[in-house]
Amino acid sequence: MSIKDAYTDSRLGLSFELFPPKTPESEAVMWRTVDELMAFDPAMITCTYGAGGSTRGTTLDVLKGVLARHDLPVASHLTCVGSSIDELRDYLRESLAIGVAAIVALRGDPPKGETAFRPVDGGLRYASELVALILSEFPEFGILVAGYPETHQEAISAQADLENLKRKCDAGGDVVVTQLFYDNADFFRFRDRCASLGITQPIVPGVMPVTNYSQVRRIASLCKAQLPESFTQSFEAAGDDEAAQFEAGVTYAARQVEELIAAGVPGIHFYVLNKSPATIRVLDHVGMKRAGA
Numbered sequence: 538m539s540i541k542d543a544y545t546d547s548r549l550g551l552s553f554e555l556f557p558p559k560t561p562e563s564e565a566v567m568w569r570t571v572d573e574l575m576a577f578d579p580a581m582i583t584c585t586y587g588a589g590g591s592t593r594g595t596t597l598d599v600l601k602g603v604l605a606r607h608d609l610p611v612a613s614h615l616t617c618v619g620s621s622i623d624e625l626r627d628y629l630r631e632s633l634a635i636g637v638a639a640i641v642a643l644r645g646d647p648p649k650g651e652t653a654f655r656p657v658d659g660g661l662r663y664a665s666e667l668v669a670l671i672l673s674e675f676p677e678f679g680i681l682v683a684g685y686p687e688t689h690q691e692a693i694s695a696q697a698d699l700e701n702l703k704r705k706c707d708a709g710g711d712v713v714v715t716q717l718f719y720d721n722a723d724f725f726r727f728r729d730r731c732a733s734l735g736i737t738q739p740i741v742p743g744v745m746p747v748t749n750y751s752q753v754r755r756i757a758s759l760c761k762a763q764l765p766e767s768f769t770q771s772f773e774a775a776g777d778d779e780a781a782q783f784e785a786g787v788t789y790a791a792r793q794v795e796e797l798i799a800a801g802v803p804g805i806h807f808y809v810l811n812k813s814p815a816t817i818r819v820l821d822h823v824g825m826k827r828a829g830a
């Protein structure tokens with residue numbers, strides 16, 4: 538099956554992003570999350586690849602675990618950070634052997650304390666080069682690439698960043714998954730600009746329901762996402778009340794998702810952070826049918 542088939546006119550392609558858990562307790566929560574989210578018949582589950590390749594083995598362990606429990610395509614994120622081309626090949630071979638269907642092909646961030654990305658000797662400089670490697674040597678994989686509605690923080694201009702996205706798509710990217718954002722206007726502008734550059738791949742918005750204001754400020758500052766006034770106002774109104782903050786986050790994300798679906802997006806990629814309550818509430822709110830319901 539081509540990964541593009543996950544996004545059809547008759548079905549919204551839902552994907553859920555996990556990260557490798559650090560403790561047995563958090564692993565148990567993650568598996569409960571996966572089992573609960575399966576009720577929404579996702580098109581795919583993905584698992585992140587830690588900075589500097591730090592989760593190499595555990596990323597694949599998570600995906601193996603998903604495949605042992607459920608029958609659906611899984612995707613491994615993979616970055617160029619700290620790996621030679623031969624090491625990337627080894628990882629891709631291993632991924633193929635365990636049944637990974639797709640790769641989210643990324644460059645990765647510079648290591649902590651460094652401002653510029655530097656490839657290792659014999660490594661790759663850009664995600665577009667990783668996409669080309671996968672397509673030429675591992676054509677079995679579907680390939681997802683990252684898009685930035687608010688422009689990647691190192692890009693010299695929004696236009697240069699879009700041209701890079703086009704390069705990744707032309708090199709073999711099948712689907713674009715975006716960085717999280719909180720203002721749908723940023724996504725719609727980005728989608729229009731992709732269309733005018735001739736990017737025809739499905740563009741799947743990344744959504745992270747936020748349930749805790751300090752968490753959102755930290756994540757938004759890490760990935761440089763702007764927080765619209767209506768968003769900060771609803772969290773400020775919730776004050777220190779954790780339950781009210783959860784409600785504010787779920788309500789905001791549900792409105793965001795509702796508007797995206799109405800605007801015809803092919804799917805939604807949820808940054809679920811290994812927990813299901815907020816994502817489930819959002820999906821229920823927008824009327825996504827549960828299996829057997």
Ligand SMILES: Cc1cc2nc3c(=O)[nH]c(=O)nc-3n(C[C@H](O)[C@H](O)[C@H](O)COP(=O)(O)OP(=O)(O)OC[C@H]3O[C@@H](n4cnc5c(N)ncnc54)[C@H](O)[C@@H]3O)c2cc1C
Nearest residue numbers: 585586614643644645646663664683689691692698701716
């Ligand atoms: C959906 C999604 C999932 C992610 N998952 C992970 C993960 O699992 N692990 C992780 O560590 N990080 C992850 N990231 C973060 C990502 O690694 C960073 O945003 C990283 O800084 C850029 O990766 P990229 O693949 O977009 O890089 P690239 O597409 O290579 O772009 C990097 C920068 O270089 C510029 N550029 C690209 N090509 C050229 C060129 N030829 N000439 C000049 N400039 C160029 C681009 O405009 C951009 O500013 C994820 C991001 C997203 C959106």
